[in-house]
Amino acid sequence: xxxxxxxxxxxxxxxxxxxxxxxxxxxxxxxxxxxxxxxxxxxxxxxxxxxxxxxxxxxxxxxxxxxxxxxxxxxxxxxxxxxxxxxxxxxxxxxxxxxxxxxxxxxxxxxxxxxxxxxxxxxxxxxxxxxxxxxxxxxxxxxxxxxxxxxxxxxxxxxxxxxxxxxxxxxxxxxxxxxxxxxxxxxxxxxxxxxxxxxxxxxxxxxxxxxxxxxxxxxxxxxxxxxxxxxxxxxxxxxxxxxxxxxxxxxxxxxxxxxxxxxxxxxxxxxxxxxxxxxxxxxxxxxxxxxxxxxxxxxxxxxxxxxxxxxxxxxxxxxxxxxxxxxxxxxxxxxxxxxxxxxxxxxxxxxxxxxxxxxxxxxxxxxxxxxxxxxxxxxxxxxxxxxxxxx
Amino acid sequence: xxxxxxxxxxxxxxxxxxxxxxxxxxxxxxxxxxxxxxxxxxxxxxxxxxxxxxxxxxxxxxxxxxxxxxxxxxxxxxxxxxxxxxxxxxxxxxxxxxxxxxxxxxxxxxxxxxxxxxxxxxxxxxxxxxxxxxxxxxxxxxxx
Numbered sequence: 001x002x003x004x005x006x007x008x009x010x011x012x013x014x015x016x017x018x019x020x021x022x023x024x025x026x027x028x029x030x031x032x033x034x035x036x037x038x039x040x041x042x043x044x045x046x047x048x049x050x051x052x053x054x055x056x057x058x059x060x061x062x063x064x065x066x067x068x069x070x071x072x073x074x075x076x077x078x079x080x081x082x083x084x085x086x087x088x089x090x091x092x093x094x095x096x097x098x099x100x101x102x103x104x105x106x107x108x109x110x111x112x113x114x115x116x117x118x119x120x121x122x123x124x125x126x127x128x129x130x131x132x133x134x135x136x137x138x139x140x141x142x143x144x145x146x147x148x149x150x151x152x153x154x155x156x157x158x159x160x161x162x163x164x165x166x167x168x169x170x171x172x173x174x175x176x177x178x179x180x181x182x183x184x185x186x187x188x189x190x191x192x193x194x195x196x197x198x199x200x201x202x203x204x205x206x207x208x209x210x211x212x213x214x215x216x217x218x219x220x221x222x223x224x225x226x227x228x229x230x231x232x233x234x235x236x237x238x239x240x241x242x243x244x245x246x247x248x249x250x251x252x253x254x255x256x257x258x259x260x261x262x263x264x265x266x267x268x269x270x271x272x273x274x275x276x277x278x279x280x281x282x283x284x285x286x287x288x289x290x291x292x293x294x295x296x297x298x299x300x301x302x303x304x305x306x307x308x309x310x311x312x313x314x315x316x317x318x319x320x321x322x323x324x325x326x327x328x329x330x331x332x333x334x335x336x337x338x339x340x341x342x343x344x345x346x347x348x349x350x351x352x353x354x355x356x357x358x359x360x361x362x363x364x365x366x367x368x369x370x371x372x373x374x375x376x377x378x379x380x381x382x383x384x385x386x387x388x389x390x391x
Numbered sequence: 392x393x394x395x396x397x398x399x400x401x402x403x404x405x406x407x408x409x410x411x412x413x414x415x416x417x418x419x420x421x422x423x424x425x426x427x428x429x430x431x432x433x434x435x436x437x438x439x440x441x442x443x444x445x446x447x448x449x450x451x452x453x454x455x456x457x458x459x460x461x462x463x464x465x466x467x468x469x470x471x472x473x474x475x476x477x478x479x480x481x482x483x484x485x486x487x488x489x490x491x492x493x494x495x496x497x498x499x500x501x502x503x504x505x506x507x508x509x510x511x512x513x514x515x516x517x518x519x520x521x522x523x524x525x526x527x528x529x530x531x532x533x534x535x
Contacts, residue, residue, distance in 0.1 A: 210495070231470035295417060331498070
């Protein structure tokens with residue numbers, strides 16, 4: 001086996017075909033190389049979408065992308081509306097933007113909690129997931145769903161913002177503003193979090209540019225890349241956020257960027273509520289037809305740029321939908337970043353790019369110098385990392 | 392913010408001599424038709440000059456009856472999107488890998504190869520991206 005007698009091959013990620021994973025090659029406990037193993041999930045979504053009507057696809061996307069259903073629905077619907085030549089009413093655009101920023105807040109909280117869990121800071125993990133419930137409750141009040149929510153329809157939104165809900169949103173985000181600042185303080189002061197994140201997975205700006213990294217992962221390496229700023233959509237033209245950058249390029253920087261963005265999103269929500277236009281929620285003269293054509297639609301999901309290619313042949317369903325998630329772009333960095341790191345750093349290294357794949361029961365050592373090794377679950381790998389760092 | 396039209400013009404100039412034709416399907420987009428022999432040169436011009444990053448690779452059936460197939464390489468720079476369009480056929484679904492220029496393209500190329508049956512020549516390593524699946528590698532023409 002190349003790499004010497006201490007070389008192991010470890011696939012990490014779900015072994016079922018629904019999710020992508022990794023295969024690591026180790027020399028002792030040091031990563032020698034890493035390979036990405038994408039699953040079938042993505043293409044199934046695309047093919048499933050191409051078998052549904054234009055409007056039906058919104059629910060499909062919301063159901064399948066549980067952490068950022070609105071971002072997917074929005075990327076899709078902005079493209080469809082461009083093909084149809086629809087001008088969406090200002091209030092509908094503002095509601096979409098509001099939901100997008102609430103989604104960013106709950107996604108960043110969830111991610112911070114998930115990373116704390118991987119580091120063995122379990123109290124913080126539980127606290128984060130508890131706080132996230134507040135935002136999910138707001139989204140449920142708006143759309144009737146806590147997870148697969150989407151207020152969207154072609155030409156506008158299905159749900160309006162009531163004065164009572166606006167007050168609830170203000171109250172909740174005021175509370176979360178304090179929590180986000182507390183998390184930032186913890187990140188900078190907690191010895192274990194500092195030890196597990198400082199200097200881990202360092203990516204220079206040049207590397208990040210060349211790897212095509214997106215979202216907070218890219219901005220943590222100083223890359224100026226945010227679709228809300230670069231190619232504003234759905235009202236961001238008037239509510240452009242200031243890009244949060246960190247030039248350190250390590251895991252700590254990526255964490256810091258996300259938590260600062262959470263504070264920024266909360267401020268954006270306040271501004272959107274304060275400037276919420278009155279008026280219609282949906283285009284009135286849309287006949288449902290989508291003319292032939294192709295378009296590309298990009299939005300800034302919580303994890304980064306979400307890319308949709310949409311083709312219409314003029315029928316009642318799309319001829320082609322291509323979806324490239326931010327996870328696909330950011331996971332591609334792991335083969336470049338992982339080599340040289342201790343196996344104990346791998347759980348946080350992976351969690352650091354905010355991947356969207358199954359974390360549980362999905363790692364297994366399949367071969368080593370003495371033949372097959374006992375299977376490792378992802379929890380085994382997490383425990384290994386925590387024990388290594390004395391947690 | 393970078394001016395979109397100026398950005399697209401720069402891309403068009405970079406691709407001159409490496410693309411057979413240009414179109415502007417939308418104000419923020421430039422489509423460039425490339426031949427397989429010119430693909431890596433075109434990719435190199437966009438990537439090595441730091442015009443933008445490879446955002447995605449799309450496989451597209453142009454004509455399922457005739458087996459005409461197209462591979463789209465989408466590069467983004469701020470608001471501007473440049474798409475290199477490479478046509479191939481069902482019988483000749485062989486295209487060169489761009490991983491020599493952009494190593495991170497491996498994920499996109501493996502997905503293209505295994506979901507559409509396009510043979511991407513030059514992808515490093517032998518491991519299948521999606522494992523040994525009986526239905527992997529079939530072109531979308533057969534998926535109904």
